[in-house]
Amino acid sequence: MARFHKLRVAAVDRLTDDSVALTLAVPPNLREAYRYVPGQHLAVRRTAEGEEIRRTYSICSPAPDGRAPDTLRVGVRLVEGGAFSTYALKEINIGDELEVMTPAGRFTLPPAPGLYAAVVGGSGITPVLSIVSTLLEREPRARFCLIRSDRTSASTMFLEEVADLKDRFPERFQLVTVLSREEQQAGLPSGRLDRERLTALLPALLPVERVDGWFLCGPYGLVDGADRALRTLGVDRSRVHQEIFHVDAAPAPAGSRGPAPAHTTVTARLDGRGGTWPAQEGESLLDTVLRNRPDAPYACKGGVCGTCRAFLVSGEVRMNRNYALEAEETEAGYVLACQSHAVTERVEVDFDR
Template structure:
């Protein structure tokens, strides 16, 4: 069960004019709880004018080795969002010694180190979880190789530029790096411009044997991830080999409800071994109904992107407005995003513990 703990900020590194890396010190008593897989994320929370604000940021530091007790530090990358309540605070106010409420790691955009060829297509801050994945994989598995295709606006806006260059120096024979800048010409390498579906479908087979890649990791803005997935499917890559994490989705993507909600609905939820049944108010998501009675229910973005509120649908039917976090295999197995789910039957039962 995900829980928040206060962690002290051990380091603050400004990566670009609009991004920062925050490193948290993990005390010995909490290291087991903060053990994470490469690619997972943390939810951070603070109170703004009496309102709780939560934001999710991917861990960029490598995962601890199996024999380790857990991480001594955790580092996340934060990029400034226009008007962002948390990102503005992170870039302008957070300093070494501050304490932040940090949720234990979550997320399924992960890779367990294994031999083989892997690849990623990332845009902007989408490099953050992939940096952890690549570093962990190449450090722990000598028979693994990785190809990283990253897209950024300019070299000055590129997060973790030195860290990725260091990987290239450490693993020159096993790490292939290709950079595309959308708003700046490079002296060498690929021409500038956006990485859309058509360009990726032509570019990827020229970079590596697409059919031999064991796992593809797509991370960044919705348009890039969607275009990369379509390009890979066009190239014959099986859906099960494609893993996605979206960092930003434009507003207005929620569909119009296909069926009206029941006049009176209840949700039964099991959470941390305890259950309860509560009424769902008109227009309310199942997560909000649970939160009114169980404030410890897990969530972070409430936008259908991070997947923190994932729950198993035990009975009943729901309508999900948006889903940018669950894989098709998960929805087929019965999992839903509680923050985006509304009752389509009078009774709905969720299990957050599965």
């Protein structure tokens, strides 16, 4: 069960003019609770002007081998008008305490032999840095190709950490850098990595058909373009994993349509306990549950992070947006509670599965 605990800020490292890395100290009694798989994220919450704010940030440090972590490191990039990112860059100091949820997320890769690749943009490097560093350190039979896109070299997060991986694992780590707003002295020409460019580029870089897992992370446009390129190249969807950091004005995927019932009851199982409550007009399943169980897990409420994933036991729902669950999960019956609205009079979900 996901829970919040207070963790002390042990270090604040400036990465670029608009990003920082926060290192959080994990006390001995909480280390098992914060054991994580490379690629997972943390939800952080604070209250400002009487309003609770939650944001998710990916863990960027390699996962310890065989032990629980004593520190966690996350990357935070400033978002214009961002309530938490502004606070992180301008106010957080060493010694401050943050309320941090235990790790979550399924954009993960436990170390295993094979060839893997990632296409990332901007702060999308954060979870992939944990994935690739853990993989190369623990599995000598693994190789990784990282294709990263940034605006300029000055805006590139974790530049030194990625360069260090290249120096340590020159035979097993391939790095390709593309800058969209700055010309490079060597390497690929500047410009965006869209579907057409990636469709031509990927086969020239590596044997696409032999890649065991693709990891796409960053803004919606980049991830969508990379996913379409891989489909064009015949890559099976089971080998493609996605995590979107910024959706902006991208259209919500079309879901099942149906008239909302006049009266709806929502039954939910959470942390071993169940309950049934009437839903108010227009609210999501998550909002119904939160009114009665404030401990229900969520972070973004935007259909992006996947923290509120639940199994649909019975009934039907309309899911407005889904940028977190993969096709196999929705086909198995999972929904995002923050985006799901009842289509039938009775709906039952299970957060514990």
